[in-house]
Amino acid sequence: MSAALPSLAFAGIGLMGLPMCQRLLAAGYPLTVWNRSPDKCVALVAAGARQAFSPAELCQAADVVMLCLADTRVVKKVVFGADGVVEGAKPGQLLVDFSSLEPAATREMAAELESRTGMHWLDAPVSGGTLGAEAGTLTIMAGGRVQDVERVRPILLNLGQRLTRMGAVGAGQVTKVCNQMIVACNALVIAEVMALAEKSGVDASLLAPALAGGFADSKPLQILAPQMAESRFEPIKWHVRTLLKDLDTAVKLAREHDSATPLSALAAQLMRLHGTSQGNLERDPATLVELYREEKS
Numbered sequence: 001m002s003a004a005l006p007s008l009a010f011a012g013i014g015l016m017g018l019p020m021c022q023r024l025l026a027a028g029y030p031l032t033v034w035n036r037s038p039d040k041c042v043a044l045v046a047a048g049a050r051q052a053f054s055p056a057e058l059c060q061a062a063d064v065v066m067l068c069l070a071d072t073r074v075v076k077k078v079v080f081g082a083d084g085v086v087e088g089a090k091p092g093q094l095l096v097d098f099s100s101l102e103p104a105a106t107r108e109m110a111a112e113l114e115s116r117t118g119m120h121w122l123d124a125p126v127s128g129g130t131l132g133a134e135a136g137t138l139t140i141m142a143g144g145r146v147q148d149v150e151r152v153r154p155i156l157l158n159l160g161q162r163l164t165r166m167g168a169v170g171a172g173q174v175t176k177v178c179n180q181m182i183v184a185c186n187a188l189v190i191a192e193v194m195a196l197a198e199k200s201g202v203d204a205s206l207l208a209p210a211l212a213g214g215f216a217d218s219k220p221l222q223i224l225a226p227q228m229a230e231s232r233f234e235p236i237k238w239h240v241r242t243l244l245k246d247l248d249t250a251v252k253l254a255r256e257h258d259s260a261t262p263l264s265a266l267a268a269q270l271m272r273l274h275g276t277s278q279g280n281l282e283r284d285p286a287t288l289v290e291l292y293r294e295e296k297s
């Protein structure tokens with residue numbers, strides 16, 4: 001049966017990419033992997049993946065090439081840089097980008113890749129964090145041709161509980177921006193709430209179970225509040241820098257479309273204070289509670 005499955009390639013074996021690749025291998029897909037730091041591929045090679053040593057090499061035998069990378073700059077380098085995807089891509093192949101990028105840049109890169117190689121682009125950013133990646137319950141929001149979305153739907157449903165086509169290329173990234181505006185603002189207000197509860201003499205560890213099922217409930221509340229209450233910031237499940245990058249993208253997109261986003265703009269300022277000024281970019285967003293706690297003498 002596995003011989004009939006399409007061959008996959010994956011670039012970006014990070015917090016999200018590793019469990020996503022593990023699920024694809026478990027589903028029986030032939031998988032080739034690449035990462036800038038080759039040692040991150042060791043566990044996947046041991047599980048049956050083949051290791052490539054350049055993004056271009058990923059394209060040699062793949063029907064679908066997948067990316068899960070840090071930001072627009074990194075995706076551009078992996079696709080169009082030296083030994084990039086563009087040097088190995090062929091017509092009929094499909095690039096699926098799970099990264100969270102600027103929508104305009106995504107549309108530009110998709111057009112360039114297709115004009116130079118014939119390879120189509122599907123932006124398919126995800127939401128659900130590392131827990132969702134491990135459980136295969138991610139939410140996937142896609143931008144691209146209908147036929148391209150349907151082509152990879154059986155593959156992506158090994159990774160997520162829901163795949164929704166939002167429109168043409170770039171629409172998935174716009175949807176992810178909206179998602180991240182809600183998530184980031186939620187994370188910041190949860191941090192405020194936890195610190196306020198603590199200072200008011202309430203057992204903050206009881207907030208998440210107390211509010212479960214009510215209008216204030218959310219997945220971020222159930223994940224972040226217990227971590228904040230216990231000051232449990234490791235293992236790192238995601239990064240402050242990711243939320244800051246996505247908020248900056250939101251503010252930029254709002255300016256491009258003359259749309260008011262005052263709460264997200266303020267959230268970006270607070271996230272930058274915590275991440276850049278206070279040195280927390282590589283830490284878990286649960287550390288946002290430290291913004292509001294009084295410094296210990």
